[in-house]
Each structure stands twice: as structure tokens, then as C-alpha cells.
Amino acid sequence: MSNTLAVEQSTQSPWRGGVAPMKASYGKLMMWFFLLSDAFTFSALLITYGMIRYSHPAYEGVIADFTFSQEYWPIPEKVFDAVPFLHGVHLPLVFVGIMTFILILSSVTMVLAVEAGHRMDRKAVEKWMLWTIVGGLTFLGCQAWEWTHFINGTGGGGASLTWNEYGPSNFAALFFFITGFHGFHVFSGVVINFIIFYQTVVGILEKRGHYEMVEKVGLYWHFVDLVWVFVFTFFYLV
Amino acid sequence: MEQETTQVQVIPADKEKIRKIVRVAVILGLVTAIEFVIAFTLGHSGFRTFLFIALTIVKAFYIVAEFMHLGHERKSLIMSILLPLMFVVFLIAILIYQGGALFELLY
Numbered sequence: 001m002s003n004t005l006a007v008e009q010s011t012q013s014p015w016r017g018g019v020a021p022m023k024a025s026y027g028k029l030m031m032w033f034f035l036l037s038d039a040f041t042f043s044a045l046l047i048t049y050g051m052i053r054y055s056h057p058a059y060e061g062v063i064a065d066f067t068f069s070q071e072y073w074p075i076p077e078k079v080f081d082a083v084p085f086l087h088g089v090h091l092p093l094v095f096v097g098i099m100t101f102i103l104i105l106s107s108v109t110m111v112l113a114v115e116a117g118h119r120m121d122r123k124a125v126e127k128w129m130l131w132t133i134v135g136g137l138t139f140l141g142c143q144a145w146e147w148t149h150f151i152n153g154t155g156g157g158g159a160s161l162t163w164n165e166y167g168p169s170n171f172a173a174l175f176f177f178i179t180g181f182h183g184f185h186v187f188s189g190v191v192i193n194f195i196i197f198y199q200t201v202v203g204i205l206e207k208r209g210h211y212e213m214v215e216k217v218g219l220y221w222h223f224v225d226l227v228w229v230f231v232f233t234f235f236y237l238v
Numbered sequence: 239m240e241q242e243t244t245q246v247q248v249i250p251a252d253k254e255k256i257r258k259i260v261r262v263a264v265i266l267g268l269v270t271a272i273e274f275v276i277a278f279t280l281g282h283s284g285f286r287t288f289l290f291i292a293l294t295i296v297k298a299f300y301i302v303a304e305f306m307h308l309g310h311e312r313k314s315l316i317m318s319i320l321l322p323l324m325f326v327v328f329l330i331a332i333l334i335y336q337g338g339a340l341f342e343l344l345y
Binding site (some may be wrong): 021024032043052077100118229232 | 246247248249250251255256259260263266267270273274277278281282287290291293294297298301302305306311312314315318319322323325326329330333334336337338340341344345
């Protein structure tokens with residue numbers, strides 16, 4: 001068996017098709033290259049944030065005395081300090097930390113779905129895909145709350161694309177652009193995950209004989225998690 | 239051609255594989271927790287920013303290499319994805335420099 005395969009490979013030109021030089025299927029390879037291009041887009045957005053931040057004065061005083069001003073770039077932990085149901089309590093970065101954990105967890109359930117797919121375990125794929133979708137929807141809900149809080153503000157006028165109470169106008173514009181573009185990725189990820197969940201439930205993937213589609217949407221979903229890791233660092237922590 | 243399969247053989251879960259996935263998940267959670275601790279104990283400095291970026295790259299490595307399985311692919315595939323990202327490094331250098339120049343001009 002292995003001998004005939006070797007003979008076939010030696011006579012067949014690699015350009016005639018039928019071989020996968022990178023040992024990855026066409027669909028997976030194209031997903032990787034799409035994600036590479038998407039990585040460039042997100043890099044451009046985050047690096048633009050860095051450039052614009054560096055072109056504004058930084059706050060020089062003591063952190064405890066920090067007040068919002070149009071004169072300098074705000075300190076993120078002073079802007080994002082609210083948590084639902086805990087009105088008026090100063091809890092810096094707690095909510096965005098919870099969101100980070102939710103997204104990491106939904107990434108873990110996605111790996112478990114892929115793993116179950118390798119074993120042709122339809123019930124397990126259904127279960128883990130559903131948990132992944134639930135995680136994605138929870139994250140979107142959190143983001144909706146965060147945006148609402150950011151736009152309405154804490155009595156200082158809130159935020160729009162042209163003006164905001166927290167700092168220079170570019171601060172809010174970049175917040176809407178970067179977290180909005182990421183949120184749109186999460187939204188499309190949830191939709192794609194749901195389509196694959198549906199195909200699993202009705203048995204399309206089992207009939208096909210493999211669960212490679214779960215792997216492909218898994219790549220996309222992990223990428224969305226990966227981008228959030230960077231957004232979390234460069235927008236909220238630094 | 240798709241064939242109708244009547245009996246699908248479900249392979250039982252490999253405990254070792256599941257344990258590996260859980261281990262990566264725990265590492266990701268721990269690194270995020272460490273980032274939190276740093277955010278509230280260290281004062282704002284260049285060193286703090288360096289730590290944040292280093293820990294972010296650690297997380298990115300585990301997500302890409304283990305969850306996205308890139309660490310176990312062919313070397314040609316790994317390089318096709320990683321080498322083009324050099325342009326990002328170039329863009330960081332050039333735009334941060336540009337940001338500083340804009341600051342000089344405006345303030």
C-alpha cells in the first residue's frame with residue numbers, strides 16, 4: 001500500500017492536483033490566509049490607536065487625582081470601571097476582565113467541539129458548539145451593555161464619534177471603531193457557528209463522513225478570541 | 239461523492255488530549271489573572287508596558303499554536319502565516335515614530 005503510494009507520488013507532478021503540499025485541505029488553507037489578511041486589518045487599527053495616542057499629551061500627575069479632560073489622553077482603568085448591577089461602585093477593568101474570561105472559555109468549548117468532531121461524536125459536537133454559541137452571545141450582550149454605558153456616560157455628556165467626556169475626540173472614535181469591528185467579528189462568528197451547529201444537528205456533517213467544517217469555523221472563532229487578547233492589552237491595560 | 243452511512247463509529251475520548259486542552263485553558267486564565275495583578279500593583283512605566291506586551295504574546299502563542307493547531311502543522315504552513323506578519327512589526331515602528339513626530343508638531 002505504502003509502496004504504490006510512493007510510486008504514484010513520484011510519477012505525478014505536484015502541479016497536477018490531488019496533493020496537498022502543506023498537508024492541509026484547501027478550505028483550511030484559505031481560512032488561514034483569510035485570517036492572515038484579517039490580522040493585518042486589526043493590526044492596522046490597533047497600531048493607529050498607538051500612533052494617535054502618542055500624538056496626544058499623556059496625563060502626568062498622580063493617578064489617584066486623575067480627572068477627565070480634553071487636554072490629555074485618558075487612563076483606561078478610569079474610563080472602564082463600571083459593572084452591571086453595581087451602580088456607582090469603582091471597579092476598574094473588572095467587567096472587561098469578565099468578558100475576556102467568557103471569550104477564552106468559549107474558545108475552550110470550541111476546541112472540545114473540534115476534538116469531538118475528530119472522533120465522529122455527533123452528540124458531543126452538538127453540545128460543545130452550543131456552549132460556544134452561548135459564550136459568544138453572552139460576550140455580545142456584555143459589549144452592548146458596555147457601549148451603552150460608554151455612550152451615556154456618567155453625567156459628563158457621554159460619548160459620540162465627534163466628542164466625548166473622557167478625553168480627546170479620537171479616544172471615543174477609536175473605541176467605537178476597534179471594539180465595534182471586533183464585535184462585528186464576534187457577531188458573524190456566532191452566525192457561522194450557528195449554521196455549523198444546525199448542519200451537525202440535522203446530520204449533514206455526519207453524512208459527509210468528517211467534521212472538517214467545525215475545524216474551519218473553529219479557526220475563525222479562535223482568531224476572534226486572539227484579537228480580543230490584543231484589544232484587551234492595548235486598549236484597556238496599557 | 240457523498241455516501242449514506244448507516245452506522246457511525248464513535249471513537250471514545252482520549253483523556254490525555256482533553257487534559258492537554260484543559261492545561262492550555264488554565265495557562266490562558268492564569269496569564270490573564272497575572273495581567274490583572276500587574277495592572278493594579280505596578281505604577282505606569284515602560285517596564286509595565288513591556289510586561290503587558292510580553293504576556294500578550296505568551297497568550298497569543300498558546301491560542302495559535304495549540305487551539306488553532308498551527309504548532310502541529312507543516313513547517314511550510316507555519317512560515318506562510320508567520321513571515322508575512324513581519325510587515326506588522328514594520329508598521330508598528332513607523333507609525334509610533336510618526337506619532338511622536340505629530341506630537342512635536344502639535345504641542
